[in-house]
Each structure stands twice: as C-alpha cells, then as structure tokens.
Amino acid sequence: MKHARYTQRGPVPQDVIEAVEFDLPALAPGQALVEVLAAPINPSDVLTLTGEYGSLPPLPAVGGNEGVGRVAAVADDVAGLSPGQTVLLPVGCGTWATHLVAEARALVPLPEGADPQQLAMLTVNPPTARLLLSDIVDLEPGDWVIQNAANSAVGGYLVQLARARGLRTVNVVRREGAVADVEALGANVVLVDGDDLAARVTEATGGAKVTLGIDAVGGMATERMAQALAPGGTLVNYGAMGGEPCAISPGSLIFRGITLRGFWLAHWFKVTDAATRNALFAELVGLIAKGQLKARVQETYGIDRIKDAVKAAAAGERSGKVMILPNG
Known part of the structure; x- marks a missing residue:
C-alpha cells in the first residue's frame, strides 16, 4: 500500500510530496477499508501543498481532498455497507492513496455503473x-x-x-x-x-x-x-x-x-444541515450518473508519479482535470 505524503510545505508543490509505502492498522469498530479508485488534484490541493490555502491540515499529511473508492472490507459491526460497493470518500481524508480506512457512516454509497473518474470530482467543484x-x-x-x-x-x-x-x-x-x-x-x-x-x-x-x-x-x-x-x-x-x-x-x-x-464551500459545509447537504449531493450524483454533468479529464497518473501529477496540475493552460488513479 502507498500514499502521497508530505511533511512540509513549500513554493514548489511537487517538491514537497512523494509516494511512500505504509501499513494500515486493523479495522476498529465502525470502520471500513476502502480501495481508492480515483482522486482528482484540485487548485485547493496545490495551495495546501504551498501553504496558501485557507485551511491547512497538521503535518505530516496525505494529499487529496476528494475521491471515490470501492469498499474492500468492513468491521463486524458495520451494517448497510458491503465489500464491492462504490462509495464517495469523506472530504479531506487524504485520498491520494491506494487504500484508506474511514468511518463507515462517512462513506456515501454511489450508483453502480457510473464513471468513477466523474464521480471522484463530485465533492468540491459541482456543488460550488x-x-x-x-x-x-x-x-x-x-x-x-x-x-x-x-x-x-x-x-x-x-x-x-x-x-x-x-x-x-x-x-x-x-x-x-x-x-x-x-x-x-x-x-x-x-x-x-x-x-x-x-x-x-x-x-x-x-x-x-x-x-x-x-x-x-x-x-x-x-x-x-x-x-x-x-x-x-x-x-x-x-x-x-x-x-x-x-x-x-x-x-x-x-x-x-x-x-x-x-x-x-468549506464554510457552507460547516453551517449547512446534513439534510440540505445530502439533497444537494443526491441531485448532483443523479446528473453525473446520467451523463448530464461532466468535466474533462486531461491526464491520469498512478500514485508513483504523484510528483509529475502535481506539477501538471499546478501548470497553466490545462484543458482538463489531472486525476490520480492510485491502483492503476
């Protein structure tokens, strides 16, 4: 298992991040193991690496604020979520990783058959x-x-x-x-x-x-x-x-x-009730699943090429989103 980790911030974002191997702990009650299918690189991700974003996680940290995954395993006490389901990952959970552990209640089941790369971009830009x-x-x-x-x-x-x-x-x-x-x-x-x-x-x-x-x-x-x-x-x-x-x-x-x-958008999430947030996501998921709402993906990268991916995302004159496919 690998994730894209950074221990410092600096003016050249690709210089501060690298793909490193890591071990996941055993699942605790209420948790799920997720295989990450796709995770975009947003401008806010680049600004987080340079230290210019409005909200910065403590260091060390794993990059990636949004993405989509497939449930690989769940703790014994988890109900309503099964291995094999496609899920929306929690905002800010470090999605540039081959696998991650998340609270099962924070994972949002998504329609099967929809393009995971399009679904991976659901959390930030469409609601904005x-x-x-x-x-x-x-x-x-x-x-x-x-x-x-x-x-x-x-x-x-x-x-x-x-x-x-x-x-x-x-x-x-x-x-x-x-x-x-x-x-x-x-x-x-x-x-x-x-x-x-x-x-x-x-x-x-x-x-x-x-x-x-x-x-x-x-x-x-x-x-x-x-x-x-x-x-x-x-x-x-x-x-x-x-x-x-x-x-x-x-x-x-x-x-x-x-x-x-x-x-x-981060402030909107903080001050808006769960029912309103869920209704917004349900509306957008439906449009994406039907192919009525989409964004262009310029290029995809594996986790081992995270430096190249961040450099491409930070460059100007792109014609689409840069996407991480951590598991190929």
Whole structure:
C-alpha cells in the first residue's frame, strides 16, 4: 500500500510530496477499508501543498481532498455497507492513496455503473458551481450570468448547470485557445478577457441586464467583471487564480452599487444541515450518473508519479482535470 505524503510545505508543490509505502492498522469498530479508485488534484490541493490555502491540515499529511473508492472490507459491526460497493470518500481524508480506512457512516454509497473518474470530482467543484448559481442572487430562466475562468472545472460545471436551468451565460477566458472547449459545453457567449470586456458583453448580450458575476481570478479581472454588471449587481469571488487580491473601484462600489462578496464551500459545509447537504449531493450524483454533468479529464497518473501529477496540475493552460488513479 502507498500514499502521497508530505511533511512540509513549500513554493514548489511537487517538491514537497512523494509516494511512500505504509501499513494500515486493523479495522476498529465502525470502520471500513476502502480501495481508492480515483482522486482528482484540485487548485485547493496545490495551495495546501504551498501553504496558501485557507485551511491547512497538521503535518505530516496525505494529499487529496476528494475521491471515490470501492469498499474492500468492513468491521463486524458495520451494517448497510458491503465489500464491492462504490462509495464517495469523506472530504479531506487524504485520498491520494491506494487504500484508506474511514468511518463507515462517512462513506456515501454511489450508483453502480457510473464513471468513477466523474464521480471522484463530485465533492468540491459541482456543488460550488451549483451554489454559486442558486444561493447568491435569485435568478429566473432567461437571466444572464457572467463568469471568468470559464474553462476551469467549476466554470465547466456552471455552464452545464446554468443551461439546464434555462439561464444564459457570458463566459470569460484568458486565452483564445480555451474558447472552443467552453462553447462545446453549451455556453451562450465566450469572450477573451481584456480592458474592453464590458463593452463586448453589452454587444454580445444585446444590452441585457446581467445581475450576477462570478469571479475566480481576482486582481483587475474583478473590476472588469464589475463593469460588465448592471447597476446594483452582485459579484461573488471564490478564488484567486491570478494570484492577486480582488481589485474593485470606488466607481463600481459607490456609484454603480455593485456588491462584492465571497464564497467558500468549506464554510457552507460547516453551517449547512446534513439534510440540505445530502439533497444537494443526491441531485448532483443523479446528473453525473446520467451523463448530464461532466468535466474533462486531461491526464491520469498512478500514485508513483504523484510528483509529475502535481506539477501538471499546478501548470497553466490545462484543458482538463489531472486525476490520480492510485491502483492503476
């Protein structure tokens, strides 16, 4: 058995992590042994390795915040869970591993026959996209939403979920080469970011009122999004892919009445009751199982190539998610 372990954090994420052998303890009451089938590398995983994420586990730690596995064994007292079942792994349990032990009650059974790589990406990005569309402002079918980083994993899910709800999207990317991929997901408008973004949004939407902006980049990209919103619109930031704090002008805040707020999925999990969380996951699992919600996987790596995988995930201009398949 192997897992991807790190004992320190540093500016080059692939330098601090390595695949090492380990032994699992015997199962305690209420526990299950799980063989990990697939686990993605998210931007938050990379930031955790560099020490820049908002919540950091104590060291030493095993990488990986989400994934899917197959139950290999259960303790004698465990009911309702059997070897061979596909399960969603608990958030933050160290999923970059060939095997792990988890509390059986924390494992969520998943439909059989669905793509495990798609299910492995369920916990972080799909709920983020869904909540950004439903919990920030009230939207009706036909309304316009603008987002940047539209070729990211969250961006791709957001396009698909918005289309299913009858919403129309303006999708901003940072390079021309990303346009076609976003269009293929069903985007209404795809634009390359630039100083004249607001004018091009007005032209592309026929002057429609855009009340919600979704920002994952920060820096001056935040202000460009604010300028594209209708007066009184809301701009929500959930990331800083540009590496800079959000920049927004007094003109946008004061004279145009733009509201800037933040969203962090980890906080939502903390303050939301279990029934609401479970209902959200059930909705998303159903869409993924039917093939109606998906994300592109750029490349897969075995656990022994964890350094290469993290390096690839940290690089720019990717066209999909980097996925760890710990057991090949």
